[in-house]
Amino acid sequence: xxxxxxxxxxxxxxxxxxxxxxxxxxxxxxxxxxxxxxxxxxxxxxxxxxxxxxxxxxxxxxxxxxxxxxxxxxxxxxxxxxxxxxxxxxxxxxxxxxxxxxxxxxxxxxxxxxxxxxxxxxxxxxxxxxxxxxxxxxxxxxxxxxx
Amino acid sequence: xxxxxxxxxxxxxxxxxxxxxxxxxxxxxxxxxxxxxxxxxxxxxxxxxxxxxxxxxxxxxxxxxxxxxxxxxxxxxxxxxxxxxxxxxxxxxxxxxxxxxxxxxxxxxxxxxxxxxxxxxxxxxxxxxxxxxxxxxxxxxxxxxxxxxxxxxxxxxxxxxxxxxxxxxxxxxxxxxxxxxxxxxxxxxxxxxxxxxxxxxxxxxxxxxxxxxxxxxxxxxxxxxxxxxxxxxxxxxxxxxxxxxxxxxxxxxxxxxxxxxxxxxxxxxxxxxxxxxxxxxxxxxxxxxxxxxxxxxxxxxxxxxxxxxxxxxxxxxxxxxxxxxxxxxxxxxxxxxxxxxxxxxxxxxxxxxxxxxxxxxxxxxxxxxxxxxxxxxxxxxxxxxxxxxxxxxxxxxxxxxxxxxxxxxxxxxxxxxxxxxxxxxxxxxxxxxxxxxxxxxxxxxxxxxxxxxxxxxxxxxxxxxxxxxxxxxxxxxxxxxxxxxxxxxxxxxxxxxxxxxxxxxxxxxxxxxxxxxxxxxxxxxxxxxxxxxxxxxxxxxxxxxxxxxxxxxxxxxxxxxxxxxxxxxxxxxxxxxxxxxxxxxxxxxxxxxxxx
Numbered sequence: 001x002x003x004x005x006x007x008x009x010x011x012x013x014x015x016x017x018x019x020x021x022x023x024x025x026x027x028x029x030x031x032x033x034x035x036x037x038x039x040x041x042x043x044x045x046x047x048x049x050x051x052x053x054x055x056x057x058x059x060x061x062x063x064x065x066x067x068x069x070x071x072x073x074x075x076x077x078x079x080x081x082x083x084x085x086x087x088x089x090x091x092x093x094x095x096x097x098x099x100x101x102x103x104x105x106x107x108x109x110x111x112x113x114x115x116x117x118x119x120x121x122x123x124x125x126x127x128x129x130x131x132x133x134x135x136x137x138x139x140x141x142x143x144x145x146x147x
Numbered sequence: 148x149x150x151x152x153x154x155x156x157x158x159x160x161x162x163x164x165x166x167x168x169x170x171x172x173x174x175x176x177x178x179x180x181x182x183x184x185x186x187x188x189x190x191x192x193x194x195x196x197x198x199x200x201x202x203x204x205x206x207x208x209x210x211x212x213x214x215x216x217x218x219x220x221x222x223x224x225x226x227x228x229x230x231x232x233x234x235x236x237x238x239x240x241x242x243x244x245x246x247x248x249x250x251x252x253x254x255x256x257x258x259x260x261x262x263x264x265x266x267x268x269x270x271x272x273x274x275x276x277x278x279x280x281x282x283x284x285x286x287x288x289x290x291x292x293x294x295x296x297x298x299x300x301x302x303x304x305x306x307x308x309x310x311x312x313x314x315x316x317x318x319x320x321x322x323x324x325x326x327x328x329x330x331x332x333x334x335x336x337x338x339x340x341x342x343x344x345x346x347x348x349x350x351x352x353x354x355x356x357x358x359x360x361x362x363x364x365x366x367x368x369x370x371x372x373x374x375x376x377x378x379x380x381x382x383x384x385x386x387x388x389x390x391x392x393x394x395x396x397x398x399x400x401x402x403x404x405x406x407x408x409x410x411x412x413x414x415x416x417x418x419x420x421x422x423x424x425x426x427x428x429x430x431x432x433x434x435x436x437x438x439x440x441x442x443x444x445x446x447x448x449x450x451x452x453x454x455x456x457x458x459x460x461x462x463x464x465x466x467x468x469x470x471x472x473x474x475x476x477x478x479x480x481x482x483x484x485x486x487x488x489x490x491x492x493x494x495x496x497x498x499x500x501x502x503x504x505x506x507x508x509x510x511x512x513x514x515x516x517x518x519x520x521x522x523x524x525x526x527x528x529x530x531x532x533x534x535x536x537x538x539x540x541x542x543x544x545x546x547x548x549x550x551x552x553x554x555x556x557x558x559x560x561x562x563x564x565x566x567x568x569x570x571x572x573x574x575x576x577x578x579x580x581x582x583x584x585x586x587x588x589x590x591x592x593x594x595x596x597x598x599x600x601x602x603x604x605x606x607x608x609x610x611x612x613x614x615x616x617x618x619x620x621x622x623x624x625x626x627x628x629x630x631x632x633x634x635x636x637x638x639x640x641x642x643x644x645x646x647x648x649x650x651x652x653x654x655x656x657x658x659x660x661x662x663x664x665x666x667x668x669x670x671x672x673x674x675x676x677x678x679x680x681x682x683x684x685x686x687x688x689x690x691x692x693x694x695x696x697x698x699x700x701x702x703x704x705x706x707x708x709x710x711x712x713x714x715x716x717x718x719x720x721x722x723x724x725x726x727x728x729x730x731x732x733x734x735x736x737x738x739x740x741x742x743x
Contacts, residue, residue, distance in 0.1 A: 013443075014442065014443040015441065015442050015443045015461075016443060017443030017444075018423075018424070018426055018440065018443055019423070019424070021426070022384065022424060022426065045443070049444075052445055053443065053444065053445055056428060056445040056446060056602075057425075057426030057427050057428050057446075058426070058427035058428065059384055059426040059427035060426060060427075074596075075346030075347060076346040076347045076504075076505070076542060076545075076576075076578045076592070076593075077346065077347055077504035077505045077510075077578050078346075079346075079592050080505045080506060080578065080580060080584060081505075081506075112385065112427070113344070113346060113429060113596060113599070113600065114344065114345070114346035114347070114348075114385075115385050116175075116343060116348070116349035116352045116383075116385060116386060117175060117176060117179060117349065118346070118347050118348075118349050118502060118504035118505075118510065118576070118578070119176055119207030119208060119349070119502070119503070119504055119510035119511045119512075120176055120179050120180070120207065120210075120510075121504060121505075121510075123179070125385070128387045129178075129179075130175050130176075130178065130179040131179055132176070132179040132180065133179075133180070
């Protein structure tokens with residue numbers, strides 16, 4: 001487990017709030033109350049402000065995400081290419097709804113507003129990798145390969 | 148000033164670009180199509196030719212793209228997935244053209260490119276994004292050399308002559324923006340807005356992944372013109388490859404004395420760039436919200452004036468330009484502002500970098516001269532809509548944009564002409580819709596988007612988008628009334644006129660443009676509780692026809708067991724149980740299910 005002090009070492013001021021929260025999220029997978037308090041003390045910014053920032057931006061998670069975090073794109077091109085159906089298929093297959101984590105902690109799911117892979121609609125990201133031109137068969141294959 | 152030949156090994160770059168070479172397009176779309184696996188296969192083979200990785204040529208519909216130059220023959224290959232790599236490898240070894248995968252021997256031969264004019268995107272898909280040698284050998288940093296021979300005021304004048312207007316959406320004259328901040332004293336900050344949040348827009352990502360030095364050079368020229376020593380590239384966290392590519396490119400630029408202190412040996416010309424990432428908030432594309440985000444705050448837009456040029460980051464004069472706008476700068480200085488101004492129309496000079504997506508045959512990133520007809524973009528370049536369907540509308544400009552119908556397609560592409568159609572040029576995303584799209588559903592979709600992304604600060608947007616969404620949602624469920632539709636029109640105008648920032652002001656546009664251009668669809672939903680495109684699930688009813696052969700495939704798929712019938716006998720759907728999911732319709736191989 002990473003050491004929060006080391007993670008926060010290079011952050012100094014208010015302008016560092018978002019990069020610091022991103023670093024915490026990268027290392028620990030989510031933003032815990034304790035880690036946000038540690039950040040507050042380190043850069044001398046009130047916890048209420050940090051909490052306000054953490055809850056504003058959709059990438060910040062208040063609780064752990066899965067080992068494989070699936071972001072289904074709900075951009076216009078993906079919407080027009082049946083992304084809603086893809087989402088329902090994934091929800092059924094993993095037995096979780098959007099914004100939930102599977103019981104074994106392996107998968108989590110969310111909808112995001114446009115990952116910029118519109119020419120490959122419908123698309124999703126699993127962690128940092130983009131998967132495009134999806135259909136139910138392809139999604140099935142991709143998820144099965146991760147299990 | 149140092150010479151470009153001292154800064155880089157131009158000769159090596161030139162040899163790499165013009166000699167025998169195999170390239171694999173490795174931007175995000177390429178990787179998602181399997182280009183990384185194709186590259187692995189090529190690497191594992193003794194090809195005997197220089198193997199290089201490049202960015203995206205804009206032909207996203209044909210990824211993975213591989214080009215091969217052997218002797219005098221240059222070939223562009225498409226759809227080169229891992230399983231097709233072997234046949235290509237055989238052809239390369241035999242010094243033959245692989246006709247099975249061939250798209251053309253030059254970009255100009257390919258239909259997709261015939262009406263394009265690639266000046267900003269000239270390097271995309273051609274150079275290795277991390278190679279300074281190739282960038283400079285292909286004309287890179289010529290722009291900066293020319294700019295440094297001018298005084299800063301003359302550099303701004305050159306941009307003015309070009310007629311460049313901002314490509315982030317507002318189309319504000321770039322030279323005017325620069326002169327406002329150039330006149331200020333003290334610490335000035337140059338920001339590149341790479342927070343490309345518009346659904347349907349991904350051209351900034353492509354440029355950042357495929358030609359990062361162009362953006363860096365553009366920012367360097369801008370910093371010289373406006374007198375800023377510090378630059379920030381603010382980009383989305385959803386673009387990890389773009390972030391990585393830019394960070395590596397900046398490191399390379401520093402090593403070549405093209406960022407940092409005394410750039411190109413010019414004493415006192417200091418400029419460096421740092422990256423800042425967004426964290427998933429569409430509103431941070433708005434410049435005052437972006438400034439707030441950089442300062443470590445919630446992305447709430449601020450009242451203007453004061454404008455960022457007056458008071459921006461930490462109270463300092465700040466100039467914010469879009470990725471495309473800044474990437475045009477080296478092009479303008481290289482070719483000359485007056486040459487650039489020869490392209491395009493009277494009021495809108497130059498080229499537009501656009502994204503084609505949705506129900507279109509050839510989706511990707513294109514660059515066209517301003518003034519080209521929309522019809523040419525969609526049908527000649529994009530290849531039109533899919534087989535068996537008809538073009539219905541193209542949504543232009545993202546969530547603040549509007550829909551353009553078929554009879555308006557002969558409109559030339561310019562800022563003002565697009566606005567006159569009830570849409571906006573915006574960031575240049577074009578999402579094509581065919582007759583399977585319900586325009587009420589499209590309006591509702593956009594409303595749901597802006598409602599979710601509203602920062603919540605001002606009441607007209609926060610409450611207005613929610614209420615407008617509710618009305619549209621009711622209409623798509625067959626619960627709308629004519630009175631509510633009229634209320635929605637009044638509400639839309641109110642939100643437009645009273646919201647604090649562009650997000651709110653533009654939010655009602657998709658609704659306004661669809662209700663004006665497709666009023667019959669709204670009336671069908673309200674008066675007859677019908678969705679003519681069969682897209683609104685609550686309004687579609689499914690019936691099994693007499694042609695049913697009783698195979699039972701539909702019953703197997705039905706998630707609520709609403710279909711009954713014996714094997715080889717006519718099946719029937721219980722309309723009370725039916726949840727209108729359409730699974731039976733998709734499962735039937737005999738066209739025996741009708742939807743009304």
